[in-house]
Amino acid sequence: MVERKIIHIDMDAFFASVEQRDNPELRGKPVAVGYSEERGVVAAASYEARRYGVRSAMSSLKAKNLCPHLIFVPGRMSAYKAVSRQIHEIFHQYTDLIEPLSLDEAFLDVTGNKKGISLAVDIAVAIKKSIREELNLVASAGVSYNKFLAKIASDYRKPDGLCTIHPQQALDFISHLSIESFWGVGPVTAKKMHTLGIHNGEQLRLCTVEMLTRQFGKAGLMYYDFSRGIDLRPVEAVRIRKSVGCERTLEKDISLRSSVIIELYHVAVELVERLKQADFTGNTLTLKIKFHDFNQITRSSTQTNELKTLNEILPLAKQLLKEVEYSNHPIRLIGLSVSNPKELVDEKEEWEQLSFEFSDWSD
Missing domain, CATH: 3.30.70.270 (Reverse transcriptase/Diguanylate cyclase domain)
Structure with a gap:
């Protein structure tokens, strides 16, 4: 090879x-x-x-x-x-x-x-x-x-x-790598790794694949491979656009339901416009809420129909919002995204990552 x-x-x-x-x-x-x-x-x-x-x-x-x-x-x-x-x-x-x-x-x-x-x-x-x-x-x-x-x-x-x-240096390099430096390890996962006694690549390599998949699901196999210098993913010259999203940081933290619904409406309207501009449809809607203390949660729902109009997106967004407790936890930011497209784009289509100005939305 x-x-x-x-x-x-x-x-x-x-x-x-x-x-x-x-x-x-x-x-x-x-x-x-x-x-x-x-x-x-x-x-x-x-x-x-x-x-x-x-x-x-x-x-x-x-x-x-x-x-x-x-x-x-x-x-x-x-x-x-x-x-x-x-x-x-x-x-x-x-x-x-x-x-x-x-x-x-x-x-x-x-x-x-x-x-x-x-x-x-x-x-x-x-x-x-x-x-x-x-x-x-x-x-x-x-x-x-x-x-x-x-x-x-x-x-x-x-x-x-x-x-x-170099290949002959990889294992030694990875051994000294902090767990926070591993691809896919964010603050939450890093904290969980630490509770398991995993702080660097060497300690991660000592873990069995069974233990890692039990603790981290599919990502556990990825961590297992990375700790051994294994990554078989190819460089993909064409990327499929997987989602379209937008978000709004509010001028003031809000917790009144009527105010939240109004802001949710404005985000939904913007999302519909971006879906139209991107000529994109999908059947999963994700609501993102960031609270006043910068903690955030997401809620998603997958439908049988494609989501592309305000009449399809706004009621579903309101339903997802009902799963969020914010009466005593004011909201700082609201985001919505549509993902899970039914049809893949033509393989010759040039891909350009969606980069909305000053949005920290992640696909």
Whole structure:
């Protein structure tokens, strides 16, 4: 079997870096893309801002408390998309096997690349150089024999990082990896791992597949494989759009039912418009609620009919809302998404990840 050569490219502080590039007055200063109002959220932060602890998805109020001289700039999604297309043009000089994860992140399979370059790290170096010279932006790159390790490697030496994990190094590298660094391990799963005595890759590798699947379901098998450096997922040049969603951060926390219903209506109207624009239908509706303390829950319902009109979506959304207790737990954010499409798109359709401005909705 031919050993795969996978590169993961991750643009460093992408939105903020584009703003600093296009506005010289912002260079070297702490910049946050987003809105500074009381209910605002940081969409991206420059590395100068990150030194103060400012992070994406943080409330603007907290960000300003951490960094009083933080400069907020409104986002320009059209500009970021245009730059992302330029980055992909550079990728295509080497391979057409490109799997975008977002506007600023992608996997490349360069096993059989267009230029016949034998070492993947040489391609990564060339791509980083082209991005810097042609676009005046900085990227980090990870190189390995599968997607899991390539992504881990790209995060290892940011910013402007380059890290290669060779097959003979993989197990030792994974052994010292914190469990929070594993793909698919969020705060809730990490906490559960810790209660089981699992804090790093070495401890995870000692677990049996039976134990992990019992504790984590299907994801347990993925953790079992990752701890052994196994990830057989291919780089998929075409991605199927799996959902369309939108959400609204409210100006004030609300708990009055009539107010919640009004906001739910507005989100449903926006969702219907986005479904129309995306020419997308699915039969699963998911309601997302984020409370005043930033805890969040989701509730879903799958129907036999496709969901595409307000008359189909709003009553179902109201039904899902009945499953949420918020009378003594004010709501900060409401989101809706439609997923589970009945028909797959044509395999030749070009895929572009849905990136709604300053939305932290996850598919």
